[in-house]
Amino acid sequence: xxxxxxxxxxxxxxxxxxxxxxxxxxxxxxxxxxxxxxxxxxxxxxxxxxxxxxxxxxxxxxxxxxxxxxxxxxxxxxxxxxxxxxxxxxxxxxxxxxxxxxxxxxxxxxxxxxxxxxxxxxxxxxxxxxxxxxxxxxxxxxxxxxxxxxxxxxxxxxxxxxxxxxxxxxxxxxxxxxxxxxxxxxxxxxxxxxxxxxxxxxxxxxxxxxxxxxxxxxxxxxxxxxxxxxxxxxxxxxxxxxxxxxxxxxx
Amino acid sequence: xxxxxxxxxxxxxxxxxxxxxxxxxxxxxxxxxxxxxxxxxxxxxxxxxxxxxxxxxxxxxxxxxxxxxxxxxxxxxxxxxxxxxxxxxxxxxxxxxxxxxxxxxxxxxxxxxxxxxxxxxxxxxxxxxxxxxxxxxxxxxxxxxxxxxxxxxxxxxxxxxxxxxxxxxxxxxxxxxxxxxxxxxxxxxxxxxxxxxxxxxxxxxxxxxxxxxxxxxxxxxxxxxxxxxxxxxxxxxxxxxxxxxxxxxxxxxxxxxxxxxxxxxx
Numbered sequence: 336x337x338x339x340x341x342x343x344x345x346x347x348x349x350x351x352x353x354x355x356x357x358x359x360x361x362x363x364x365x366x367x368x369x370x371x372x373x374x375x376x377x378x379x380x381x382x383x384x385x386x387x388x389x390x391x392x393x394x395x396x397x398x399x400x401x402x403x404x405x406x407x408x409x410x411x412x413x414x415x416x417x418x419x420x421x422x423x424x425x426x427x428x429x430x431x432x433x434x435x436x437x438x439x440x441x442x443x444x445x446x447x448x449x450x451x452x453x454x455x456x457x458x459x460x461x462x463x464x465x466x467x468x469x470x471x472x473x474x475x476x477x478x479x480x481x482x483x484x485x486x487x488x489x490x491x492x493x494x495x496x497x498x499x500x501x502x503x504x505x506x507x508x509x510x511x512x513x514x515x516x517x518x519x520x521x522x523x524x525x526x527x528x529x530x531x532x533x534x535x536x537x538x539x540x541x542x543x544x545x546x547x548x549x550x551x552x553x554x555x556x557x558x559x560x561x562x563x564x565x566x567x568x569x570x571x572x573x574x575x576x577x578x579x580x581x582x583x584x585x586x
Numbered sequence: 587x588x589x590x591x592x593x594x595x596x597x598x599x600x601x602x603x604x605x606x607x608x609x610x611x612x613x614x615x616x617x618x619x620x621x622x623x624x625x626x627x628x629x630x631x632x633x634x635x636x637x638x639x640x641x642x643x644x645x646x647x648x649x650x651x652x653x654x655x656x657x658x659x660x661x662x663x664x665x666x667x668x669x670x671x672x673x674x675x676x677x678x679x680x681x682x683x684x685x686x687x688x689x690x691x692x693x694x695x696x697x698x699x700x701x702x703x704x705x706x707x708x709x710x711x712x713x714x715x716x717x718x719x720x721x722x723x724x725x726x727x728x729x730x731x732x733x734x735x736x737x738x739x740x741x742x743x744x745x746x747x748x749x750x751x752x753x754x755x756x757x758x759x760x761x762x763x764x765x766x767x768x769x770x771x772x773x774x775x776x777x778x779x780x781x782x783x784x785x786x787x788x789x790x791x792x793x794x795x796x797x798x799x800x801x802x803x804x805x806x807x808x809x810x811x812x813x814x815x816x817x818x819x820x821x822x823x824x825x826x827x828x829x830x831x832x833x834x835x836x837x838x839x840x841x842x843x844x845x846x847x848x849x850x851x852x
Contacts, residue, residue, distance in 0.1 A: 538701070
């Protein structure tokens with residue numbers, strides 16, 4: 336976090352390097368159901384981030400001893416492609432990826448009715464194809480949609496978005512440059528219906544007051560992401576509905 | 587977790603009933619930590635060491651300092667490496683083998699607190715930019731697991747760093763030559779972690795093992811010496827409301843001050 340600052344990340348008009356205001360999300364594009372083999376899948380573009388999420392299951396647990404008698408096990412693998420970052424990343428899972436796999440899993444567990452599928456596993460795979468800060472949040476957003484796309488009963492979608500502090504200001508949805516040059520980055524995942532924070536991490540320095548501001552801003556960001564998620568899900572099923580209608584008229 | 591679900595359900599009910607009345611199985615108040623004992627300097631081979639007992643939870647931290655290569659993106663800075671070992675002698679649920687997600691998470695939470703509070707002046711640990719720097723290894727060794735390894739490990743790491751003596755050295759033709767004598771490793775900040783568990787919608791500080799086994803979720807806040815938050819981590823498969831997170835921050839800021847006084851003698 337102590338990089339030399341070549342240029343200012345936020346100019347005197349409150350405009351960031353990529354032209355956004357402090358409380359603005361990057362352009363967000365989501366598609367649901369884009370992989371053939373997976374039971375559910377989603378693709379997300381958040382600024383330069385490009386991430387795929389896929390769900391397999393509920394299916395038989397391998398190895399069997401991991402099965403739980405009263406609910407499904409949710410397993411999650413967050414993984415970055417070697418070409419997703421500036422310097423090639425070794426494809427072997429790093430400590431960071433293992434930690435993120437754990438916190439992402441824990442951010443989605445509260446949203447899924449795991450008790451409906453005892454003795455099975457629901458396997459979730461997140462592949463980061465290109466990274467530009469905020470991959471865990473975009474990954475969660477896509478993963479939650481992939482779960483919904485797989486038809487798994489859920490309490491709500493989980494939307495995620497980071498807030499942080501850059502050059503003294505609380506900002507939404509940090510890019511990689513802002514994360515490295517800024518003072519704090521705080522990813523947050525949120526389940527709107529339950530007012531539930533299901534992922535909360537932070538590194539950097541924030542006062543109590545700044546922390547509260549950042550949480551409120553991240554929650555606002557999550558609400559916007561949530562709207563995009565709902566639209567993406569609807570798009571898939573509207574397209575299916577149209578296709579069915581066309582078939583019917585042809586006959 | 588190799589824990590009987592039936593036993594957990596029964597226990598959860600009892601623990602939750604008590605917590606609803608502001609009580610706990612071990613008769614602590616909701617925001618009380620267990621008794622804390624700290625010893626430092628017990629490993630002479632290490633540059634610094636400390637053992638923290640938090641109730642029956644016991645964590646030993648050893649600090650080793652060696653020379654090594656800097657990271658390419660920070661050529662002028664020393665390196666901080668935190669590792670945690672959940673050794674099998676500490677709990678029936680720990681197994682030997684490569685670090686699992688729990689030990690990696692533990693190490694990374696401790697790491698984040700030290701790193702983000704800039705406790706160690708890494709720039710002062712550079713010998714030759716881009717080539718040779720000092721690497722500070724913080725090795726967290728859990729000796730007995732009775733819950734809340736995070737707070738115990740963070741506290742033990744801070745105590746061990748305060749206890750760390752940096753060997754004197756001189757640089758001859760790019761080589762580090764160790765000279766007799768030691769100077770304390772300068773610490774600029776004192777991060778302290780405070781962990782809460784949520785059980786039946788109530789927050790309690792410093793969950794012990796029985797509480798951890800039935801908790802819905804966990805939240806760790808690491809505070810620096812100025813009362814600023816320098817690291818956060820939510821764990822567990824439940825959630826927190828925004829109000830609960832703000833409430834936790836208020837309590838953590840006070841608790842961190844108390845805990846810090848046990849380690850840092852002003």
